[in-house]
Amino acid sequence: MSVIRVSHLTKRYGQVLAVDDLSFDVHPGKVTGFLGPNGAGKTTTLKILLGLAAPTAGSATIGGAEYRALPDPMRQVGAALDSNTFHPGRSATQHLKIIATAAGIPHRRVGEVLDQVGLAHAAGRRVGGYSLGMRQRLSLAGALLGDPGVLILDEPLNGLDPEGIRWMRGLLRSLAAEGRTVLVSSHLLTEVAQTVDEIIVLANGRLVTETTLAELAGRSSVTRARTTDAARLADVLLAAGIQVRLVDGTTVEARGTDADAVGLAAAGAGLPILELSRHDEDLETLFFDLVNTTQEVAA
Amino acid sequence: MNATVRLARAEFRKLFTTLAVPVTFALAAVATVGSVLIDAAVAGKAGQHPLGSAAETYQMLKFGPVVVVAMLILGILVAGGEFRHRTIVPTLLATPRRGQVFAVKIAVTALFGAVFSAVIFGLGLGTIAGVLAAHGMHTLPAAAGRMYVGTVIAGVCFGMIGVALGALTRNTFVAIIAAVGWALFVEEIALNTVAPSLEKWFPVGASIGLTNPPAPDVLAPAAAGVVLAGYAVAMLVAASRTTIRRDIG
Numbered sequence: 099m100s101v102i103r104v105s106h107l108t109k110r111y112g113q114v115l116a117v118d119d120l121s122f123d124v125h126p127g128k129v130t131g132f133l134g135p136n137g138a139g140k141t142t143t144l145k146i147l148l149g150l151a152a153p154t155a156g157s158a159t160i161g162g163a164e165y166r167a168l169p170d171p172m173r174q175v176g177a178a179l180d181s182n183t184f185h186p187g188r189s190a191t192q193h194l195k196i197i198a199t200a201a202g203i204p205h206r207r208v209g210e211v212l213d214q215v216g217l218a219h220a221a222g223r224r225v226g227g228y229s230l231g232m233r234q235r236l237s238l239a240g241a242l243l244g245d246p247g248v249l250i251l252d253e254p255l256n257g258l259d260p261e262g263i264r265w266m267r268g269l270l271r272s273l274a275a276e277g278r279t280v281l282v283s284s285h286l287l288t289e290v291a292q293t294v295d296e297i298i299v300l301a302n303g304r305l306v307t308e309t310t311l312a313e314l315a316g317r318s319s320v321t322r323a324r325t326t327d328a329a330r331l332a333d334v335l336l337a338a339g340i341q342v343r344l345v346d347g348t349t350v351e352a353r354g355t356d357a358d359a360v361g362l363a364a365a366g367a368g369l370p371i372l373e374l375s376r377h378d379e380d381l382e383t384l385f386f387d388l389v390n391t392t393q394e395v396a397a
Numbered sequence: 398m399n400a401t402v403r404l405a406r407a408e409f410r411k412l413f414t415t416l417a418v419p420v421t422f423a424l425a426a427v428a429t430v431g432s433v434l435i436d437a438a439v440a441g442k443a444g445q446h447p448l449g450s451a452a453e454t455y456q457m458l459k460f461g462p463v464v465v466v467a468m469l470i471l472g473i474l475v476a477g478g479e480f481r482h483r484t485i486v487p488t489l490l491a492t493p494r495r496g497q498v499f500a501v502k503i504a505v506t507a508l509f510g511a512v513f514s515a516v517i518f519g520l521g522l523g524t525i526a527g528v529l530a531a532h533g534m535h536t537l538p539a540a541a542g543r544m545y546v547g548t549v550i551a552g553v554c555f556g557m558i559g560v561a562l563g564a565l566t567r568n569t570f571v572a573i574i575a576a577v578g579w580a581l582f583v584e585e586i587a588l589n590t591v592a593p594s595l596e597k598w599f600p601v602g603a604s605i606g607l608t609n610p611p612a613p614d615v616l617a618p619a620a621a622g623v624v625l626a627g628y629a630v631a632m633l634v635a636a637s638r639t640t641i642r643r644d645i646g
Contacts, residue, residue: 149493150486151644166493177490179646183483187415193487196414200407200491202398240487 101126101248101279102147107156109142109303116142118303119156124281124296126247129274131290131311132283134300135389140283141179143300144252148177160248172201176241177250181233181257183240186226190217190236193225194243203243211239216265230257238266248279255289267293287385301389317341317354318384324349324373325364334367335360348372401501404492408475408505411484417474422513425467429521433457437528449529451538458544460521461608464514464552465601471513472559473572475506476636480567486646495641499564503633506556514552518545540610547607547618554625558600561632564640597621600628 102124109117117139124130134140145151147158149165160168160175168174184193194208212218215235220228225236234257241249249270255263270293274280284290287297297314299306307314325331328350335342340363341353352360357376364371379387412418436457440448447453479485492498522537522545529535562572580601588596596602597616606621616624 145644145646148490150489150646152642168493171493172491179486180483183486185411185415185478185482185484192410192414193484196407196410197487197491199410200404200488202400202403 102158102160102250102281103162104143104147104158105156107143107146107158108154109139109146109151110154116303117146117153120300120303120305121156122298122305122308124279124298126279127274127277128295129270129280129282129293131287131294131297132281132300133287133290133297133385134285134306136285138285138300138389139303140285140300141252142303144177144179144250144281144283147250148175148179150179170202170244172197172203172244172246174244174246175248175250176244176246177252178234178237178241178254179252181230181237184225184233184236187224189222189224190228190239191221193236194239197240198243201244207243207245211242214242214269215239231259231262234258234262238269246278248281249273250281252283253285254282255284263289286382288382299385299388306388314384318379319354319356319376320379321352321355321357321360321374321376322349323352323360323364323371325369325371327369330367331364331369334363334369338363400492401497404498404501405505407491408501409509412475412505412509417471417478421467421471422517425463425513425517426520428463429460429517430524432460432463433521433524433528448532449534454525454529454538455540455544455610457525458521458538458541459609460518461548461551461604464517464548465555465604465608467517468510468514468552468556469559469562469576470573472506472510472556472561473563473569473576474559475502475556475563476560477563477566477569477572480563481569483646489645496637499637499640503557503560506560507553510553510556511549513556514549515545517552518548538610543618544608544610547621550622551604551607551625554622554629555600555604557629558632561629561636564636565632598624600625603628 104120104122107117107120120139120143132140142151143158146153147160147165165171165175190212191208194211195205198205198208209218212221215238217232217235217239220232225233228236234254238251238254241251255266258266270280270282282290282294291311294311296310298308323331325348328344328346328348332342332344332350335350335352340355340359343351345351357374361371361374436453437448439445440453445453446456479488488498489495522541562576563569566572566575584596584599584601588599597606597614603616603621603624606616607618607625609615615621
C-alpha cells in the first residue's frame with residue numbers, strides 16, 4: 099500500500115515545464131531515494147506534495163489526502179526542505195517551540211528531538227551562528243517534532259561531514275525499520291546508495307525509472323562483444339529484449355545480461371564472436387547514463 | 398486548544414523572540430521622551446509657545462509620527478520577515494491554511510499595535526505630566542484624551558498596512574523603502590506641492606486627523622479613522638489574495 103502517491107503531476111512556470119506528467123508511489127517501511135540532477139523537478143514535486151505550491155495538473159497525496167486537508171499535518175508528515183528556514187536571531191529551542199505551539203505539539207518534544215539530532219548542547223545558541231551541518235540537523239529536528247509516520251527530506255546530507263552522513267544514514271534506516279515512510283531527495287546516487295531501498299529517478303521533470311536499488315545494481319552489469327557485424331548482433335539482442343548500445347561497426351555493449359546470453363544470441367545468428375568480456379559499471383556512471391539519456395532525448 | 402488560538406500564541410512568540418520589538422520599543426521610547434524634554438527645554442523661547450499653554454502641550458503630544466513609523470516597520474517585519482528568513486515554510490507546514498495564518502497575523506499585529514501604541518503614548522504623556530508638575534502645572538488640554546485614542550488607532554492601522562506591504566513585497570527592505578518613499582516623496586513633497594487639499598485623503602495625511610489636535614486643514618477624527626482603516630483593509634485584501642495563491646519557497 100503506497101502512502102505517498104503522485105499521479106500525472108504537471109507543473110508549469112510560464113514557458114518552463116518543471117514537472118511533466120510524473121507518477122510514482124512511495125511505500126512504508128522503506129527509505130526511498132528521490133534522485134535527479136539539479137533542476138530535474140525534485141524540489142518542485144516535494145513542494146507540491148507539501149502544499150507549498152499548486153500543481154498545474156495531476157495530484158500529489160499523502161495517505162490519500164492533500165497535505166492541506168490533513169488534520170494535524172505535522173503529526174502525520176515531517177518535512178525538511180532546506181537548511182535556511184530559520185530566523186538567525188532565534189535559538190533552536192525558540193524556533194522549535196514556535197512550530198510546536200502552532201502545530202499543537204507538546205513542548206517536551208523540543209528537548210527530545212534536539213537530543214535525537216545531537217543539538218542539545220547548542221539549543222540555546224542563536225541559529226545565525228550555526229554551521230551548515232547544524233542547520234541541517236535543526237531542520238531534521240523540526241521534521242521529527244510531531245513524531246510523524248511520513249518523513250520527506252530534501253537533500254538532507256548536504257553539508258554533513260562523513261560522521262554526520264553516517265549518523266543520518268543510521269537514523270533514516272531506523273525510522274524506516276519502525277514502519278515509517280521515508281522519502282529522501284538527492285542529486286547524487288552515491289550519496290544515498292547505502293541508505294535507500296528504492297529509488298525514483300527524475301530528469302527534466304519526467305520519470306526516468308522507479309525501481310529498487312538491487313534491480314538498478316543488476317543493470318550495471320555490461321557485456322562487451324566484438325563481432326564482424328555489430329549492427330546485426332544489436333538487432334538480435336534488441337529482439338530478445340536486451341538493452342544494447344552500438345559502440346562502433348564491430349562492437350556492442352549489452353546491459354543487464356550475462357556473457358552466455360550474448361554469446362548464444364550471436365551463435366544463433368551465425369555471427370562469430372571475436373571478443374567477449376563483462377564488467378560492472380559503478381552505480382554513479384549508470385545513474386548519469388540514465389539521466390543524460392533522458393536529457394538528450396528531451397533536447 | 399483550537400488552531401486559531403495556537404496560531405496566535407505562536408505569532409506572539411515570534412514577536413518576542415527577536416530583537417525587532419525591543420529595539421523598536423526602545424527607539425520609540427527614547428524618541429517620545431526625548432521629544433517631550435526638547436520641547437519643554439525650548440518652550441517660551443525664540444517664538445515658541447510657553448510651557449503649560451494648550452498650544453505647547455498639543456505640540457508635545459504629537460507622538461503620532463513615532464508610533465506610526467514604529468508600527469509600520471513592525472508590521473512589515475511580521476509578514477515580510479517570514480519571507481526574508483524563509484520561516485514562512487515551517488509556518489505553512491504547521492498550518493497549511495494560508496487564509497487562517499494571514500488572518501491571525503493581522504489580528505495579532507492589531508492587538509500588539511494597540512498595546513504598543515498605548516504604552517508609547519502613555520510614556521510620553523507621563524513625561525509631559527511630570528514636566529508640567531515640576532513647574533506647578535497640573536492640567537492637560539481638552540483634546541489630549543482624543544489624541545491618545547487617535548494615536549492608538551493610527552498605530553493599529555499602520556501596523557496592518559505594514560503587514561500588507563510585507564506580504565505584498567515579500568521583501569522587508571523593499572517594503573520599508575516603499576513606505577518611507579511614499580510618506581516623504583508622494584505625500585509630503587508631491588501632494589503638498591501639487592494638491593495640498595488632497596493630502597488629507599491619503600494614509601499619512603489622514604492619520605494627522607487622528608493624532609493631532611483639531612485644525613482646519615485636517616480631517617475630523619472619525620473621518621480620518623474611516624479613511625485610514627479603509628486603506629488598511631484594501632491593502633490587506635490585496636495582500637491576502639497574493640499570499641494565499643502564490644507558490645511558496
